[in-house]
Amino acid sequence: MRLLDLKGRIFLAALAVLAAGAALLNLALPDGAALHVPNYAVGLIGKYLCFALLALSVDLVWGFAGILSLGHGAFFALGGYAMGMHLMRQVGERGVYGHPELPDFMVFLDWKELPWYWHGFDSAWFALPMCLAVPGALAFLFGWLTFRSRVTGVYLSIISQAMTFALMLAFFRNDMGFGGNNGLTDFKDLFGLDLKGTGMRAGLLLASAAALAGGYLLCRWMTVGKFGRVLVAVRDAEQRTRFLGYRPEHYKILAFTVSAMMAGVAGALYVPQVGIINPGEFSPANSIEIVIWVAVGGRGTLVGAALGAVLVNYAKSFLTGAAPEMWLFVLGGLFVAVTLFVPRGILGEIPGLWARWREGRGGHG
Numbered sequence: 240m241r242l243l244d245l246k247g248r249i250f251l252a253a254l255a256v257l258a259a260g261a262a263l264l265n266l267a268l269p270d271g272a273a274l275h276v277p278n279y280a281v282g283l284i285g286k287y288l289c290f291a292l293l294a295l296s297v298d299l300v301w302g303f304a305g306i307l308s309l310g311h312g313a314f315f316a317l318g319g320y321a322m323g324m325h326l327m328r329q330v331g332e333r334g335v336y337g338h339p340e341l342p343d344f345m346v347f348l349d350w351k352e353l354p355w356y357w358h359g360f361d362s363a364w365f366a367l368p369m370c371l372a373v374p375g376a377l378a379f380l381f382g383w384l385t386f387r388s389r390v391t392g393v394y395l396s397i398i399s400q401a402m403t404f405a406l407m408l409a410f411f412r413n414d415m416g417f418g419g420n421n422g423l424t425d426f427k428d429l430f431g432l433d434l435k436g437t438g439m440r441a442g443l444l445l446a447s448a449a450a451l452a453g454g455y456l457l458c459r460w461m462t463v464g465k466f467g468r469v470l471v472a473v474r475d476a477e478q479r480t481r482f483l484g485y486r487p488e489h490y491k492i493l494a495f496t497v498s499a500m501m502a503g504v505a506g507a508l509y510v511p512q513v514g515i516i517n518p519g520e521f522s523p524a525n526s527i528e529i530v531i532w533v534a535v536g537g538r539g540t541l542v543g544a545a546l547g548a549v550l551v552n553y554a555k556s557f558l559t560g561a562a563p564e565m566w567l568f569v570l571g572g573l574f575v576a577v578t579l580f581v582p583r584g585i586l587g588e589i590p591g592l593w594a595r596w597r598e599g600r601g602g603h604g
């Protein structure tokens with residue numbers, strides 16, 4: 240099977256037009272011009288693209304391997320914290336007077352020296368790989384312990400949710416050295432450039448689009464060949480796949496680890512665009528919301544997962560401004576409606592609707 244089908248080509252083309260168009264209209268046109276894209280809109284689009292990449296990571300394991308992870312918010316947050324630590328180390332001489340090497344919250348808590356696990360994060364060559372390595376290592380350990388023990392179904396979902404809840408409680412502690420309740424914020428520079436500058440915002444948008452495109456191509460490459468066929472077999476009949484001589488746990492561990500690393504990249508790109516990372520990102524509710532994005536867009540479709548993330552978050556941005564008290568009810572109702580009436584999601588239902596429409600036209604003719 241070809242790596243890109245028609246749906247994938249349309250998705251990548253639309254992504255390129257959206258990202259390049261928004262960045263160009265933001266940089267080339269002055270404020271107030273008819274087609275000018277304001278800075279806040281550039282940041283919002285970039286945030287949506289990060290969420291789309293996060294949804295892709297969940298769809299890889301849920302849609303193709305049957306692993307319903309309710310803890311992917313943890314991998315997203317760990318990638319974000321790794322990036323946040325790098326950004327905090329970039330403050331340098333502009334930090335607290337007399338303690339330029341310490342983040343301001345450590346000075347306020349009377350820390351005398353930088354913790355060992357903060358060393359190296361002043362270098363992008365160390366920090367950026369950590370955005371992948373930290374969530375990837377946790378996912379590998381989690382998968383090794385659970386998949387080899389043949390933990391599946393609702394038990395796996397509960398354990399993954401317990402993992403992210405435990406991390407949330409740990410990161411809330413001031414003595415952990417990650418900013419406690421307030422998290423990491425007040426970032427200044429990235430690669431020596433002002434984070435609030437117009438060019439940096441457009442650059443982060445383009446980087447988010449490139450990461451989403453790369454994540455989609457990676458997921459397609461993993462799912463269209465033999466590896467993907469075995470993943471689907473594991474999803475649909477794990478015991479039968481095992482009897483055929485395959486080791487399902489190896490396939491699940493690899494898919495889960497790659498998925499976590501994709502979530503870490505999404506978190507790393509998200510943090511400089513929103514300007515903060517705090518323990519709230521570990522909240523189990525966030526991981527549940529990611530699953531809803533995938534369900535709305537279409538589980539097992541990849542493009543649908545990304546589409547669902549953008550649509551749901553656009554609705555969230557609109558409703559939290561217009562009627563903030565209604566959002567959670569709308570989100571819950573949306574999930575129930577999708578489960579009952581569109582079980583395969585928006586993109587998953589389109590082929591069936593198209594086939595029925597064509598059959599109807601043929602019968603009418």
